[in-house]
C-alpha cells in the first residue's frame with residue numbers, strides 16, 4: 001500500500017464548459033501522481049472531481065456556474081415512467097430488431113417532460129474541463145512507494161535509528177510512529193471488520209429477497225433489464241475492462257474511434273489524437289486495489305463497454321471506489337441515439353451498483369459528477385431519485401428537493417445545509433498543520449513539524465494551509481503534498 005502523492009496548483013481560472021465564458025470558471029486544482037482509492041472517495045465527498053490525473057474543486061462561492069456534487073442511492077433508486085420506456089424500448093430492439101420511430105413513441109403513452117430533458121442526455125453532454133497548462137514536477141513514484149513501505153513495516157524489535165545516521169535519505173525516525181499513520185492503519189481496518197460482518201449477515205439471509213427492491217410488489221430495475229434469449233435479433237453484452245488491462249489495449253482502437261465519432265457529433269470537437277483520448281479517459285492516478293472485503297473486480301478505474309452484437313456502441317468510464325461507483329464520462333455511437341444510450345447507460349450503472357452492493361453492502365452510491373442548477377441543460381442529473389447534493393460548506397448530503405431547487409433559483413450559490421451551527425467534521429484547523437505530510441524529494445517525506453525544523457522559515461505555509469483546508473484534515477495527514485521548492 002502506497003500513499004497518495006499530489007502536487008497542488010492553487011487557484012485556476014479557465015474556460016467554462018457550461019456557460020461558455022472564457023475565463024470565468026474558478027477552481028482549485030492539483031495533479032495526482034498516484035492516489036489511493038479511499039483518498040479519492042474522501043476527496044469527491046468534499047467536492048473534488050478528476051479528469052485523468054488532474055483533480056479539481058470548483059470555487060462555488062465565486063465561480064460562474066456553481067457545481068454541486070450529486071449522488072444517487074442505488075438501493076433507493078426509483079424508476080420513472082421515462083426510464084421504464086427507455087428500458088422497454090431497448091428490450092424490444094434486442095428481441096425484434098425493430099427500432100421505434102423515436103422518443104415518446106415507445107408504445108406506452110406520450111412523451112412527458114422527462115423525455116425532453118432526459119432523452120439521450122444523462123452523462124452524455126457533459127463538457128470536459130479545461131486542463132491547466134502546467135507540467136508537474138518529476139517524481140520517482142516507485143521510489144517514494146518503497147520508502148513509505150519501509151516506514152510502515154511493523155518492526156517491534158528494532159530500535160529507531162538515530163536521525164543523523166540515515167539522514168538525509170530517510171525521514172526522521174519519529175515518523176514511523178507519528179500520529180498521521182493512525183488514520184491509515186486503524187480506520188480502514190475497523191471498516192473492514194464491519195464489512196465482513198455485514199457480508200456474513202447478508203450471506204445468512206440469502207433466501208430473503210435482495211434488499212435492492214423497495215416496495216416489494218413493484219418491478220425493479222433488474223426486472224426491466226431483459227436477460228438474453230436464443231431467439232433475440234441482437235445481443236447486448238457489457239464488458240468491464242480495467243484501464244491498465246490487456247483487454248483495454250486490444251479494444252483501444254475501437255473505443256477511440258467511437259469517442260471520436262461521439263465528440264464530433266455531440267460537441268463538434270474531435271480529439272487531437274489517441275494521446276488526448278488517453279489523457280482524459282484512460283489516465284488515472286488510481287491502481288487496481290483488491291482488498292479482501294472489496295468487490296470482486298477491485299477498486300480503481302474501468303471502462304464499461306457496451307457491445308451490440310460485435311460492435312462497440314457505448315462506453316461508460318467509471319471509478320469503482322470504497323462506497324461508490326463514480327461516473328467519469330459516458331460516450332456512445334450517435335447512430336444509436338434512438339436507444340437513448342446516455343440514459344440507458346446511467347440505468348445500467350445504477351444496476352451495476354445494486355449488483356455490487358449485494359456482496360459489499362457499503363458500496364451503494366452512484367456518483368453522477370456535478371449538478372449545475374444555473375445551467376438548465378445540466379439539470380437532468382437531478383432527475384434520478386433519490387438524489388443527494390453535497391453541501392459546499394459542511395460536506396453533508398442533502399436530499400435534492402423542490403425546496404432546494406427554489407433556493408438555487410434565488411441564488412446560484414447556496415450553503416444548502418439548513419443547520420447554521422453545523423460544521424465540517426473533517427475541517428482542517430491551524431492546529432493540524434504540524435501533521436500535514438510533505439514530500440521534499442523522491443527520498444524524503446516528513447510531516448510539517450519536522451520540515452519546519454529542517455528549513456527554519458516556510459514560505460509555502462499559506463499555500464499548504466489552503467491545500468489542507470480543501471482536502472480536509474484526514475487527507476492532509478494521509479497524502480503527500482509535493483513541496484520541492
Ligand SMILES: [Zn+2]
Pocket residue numbers: 016017018019020021024025064065
Ligand atoms: Zn460558467
